[in-house]
Amino acid sequence: DTGVSQDPRHKITKRGQNVTFRCDPISEHNRLYWYRQTLGQGPEFLTYFQNEAQLEKSRLLSDRFSAERPKGSFSTLEIQRTEQGDSAMYLCASSLAGGQGDYGYTFGSGTRLTVV
Amino acid sequence: AQTVTQSQPEMSVQEAETVTLSCTYDTSESNYYLFWYKQPPSRQMILVIRQEAYKQQNATENRFSVNFQKAAKSFSLKISDSQLGDTAMYFCAFSGSNQFYFGTGTSLTVIP
Numbered sequence: 001d002t003g004v005s006q007d008p009r010h011k012i013t014k015r016g017q018n019v020t021f022r023c024d025p026i027s028e029h030n031r032l033y034w035y036r037q038t039l040g041q042g043p044e045f046l047t048y049f050q051n052e053a054q055l056e057k058s059r060l061l062s063d064r065f066s067a068e069r070p071k072g073s074f075s076t077l078e079i080q081r082t083e084q085g086d087s088a089m090y091l092c093a094s095s096l097a098g099g100q101g102d103y104g105y106t107f108g109s110g111t112r113l114t115v116v
Numbered sequence: 117a118q119t120v121t122q123s124q125p126e127m128s129v130q131e132a133e134t135v136t137l138s139c140t141y142d143t144s145e146s147n148y149y150l151f152w153y154k155q156p157p158s159r160q161m162i163l164v165i166r167q168e169a170y171k172q173q174n175a176t177e178n179r180f181s182v183n184f185q186k187a188a189k190s191f192s193l194k195i196s197d198s199q200l201g202d203t204a205m206y207f208c209a210f211s212g213s214n215q216f217y218f219g220t221g222t223s224l225t226v227i228p
Contacts, residue, residue: 043216
């Protein structure tokens with residue numbers, strides 16, 4: 001297991017199109033997170049899963065965004081009817097949370113989305 | 117609500133010198149974790165150091181150490197013997213009940 005993988009690394013799409021990103025977490029990790037990061041800013045929380053259950057979703061996330069984590073393994077993030085304001089780096093992270101405490105995230109390299 | 121504040125958008129340090137990055141946070145939780153993450157240009161974010169709030173002893177990882185002041189809700193990062201590879205964005209992060217809260221980052225440049 002070489003860490004958190006994200007695909008694709010870069011995506012350029014026309015406004016109005018749908019896009020889907022994939023994240024493969026570290027296999028032992030039970031939590032998976034999606035963040036969005038714009039230039040010069042810190043990561044902004046979008047949503048997270050514990051195993052296959054989506055436990056929290058940011059109020060900033062519009063209805064155009066949906067995420068899934070079937071079977072508690074990989075996750076997908078879909079953006080429908082993309083807008084120019086969706087242009088950002090989309091980061092996936094995974095962690096092992098539980099009785100031994102919080103050990104922090106392992107981040108993927110991100111998917112950079114450009115909406116033209 | 118939890119907030120994380122990094123008041124230094126940019127900093128620079130001479131190679132081999134020491135630099136301290138500031139972070140303050142606000143929370144009503146009693147049990148939490150604090151982290152510093154490093155994000156080099158165009159590269160992925162990596163964990164630098166982690167502090168458990170219930171431990172009074174400051175965490176250290178080689179050249180990286182923290183000054184954790186729980187009462188003041190302050191969590192600064194000290195980098196000793198700065199190296200060119202330390203040039204990056206540094207994010208302070210708070211982990212509470214369910215998610216992380218990140219600061220806006222400090223861009224550190226190590227000058228040769």
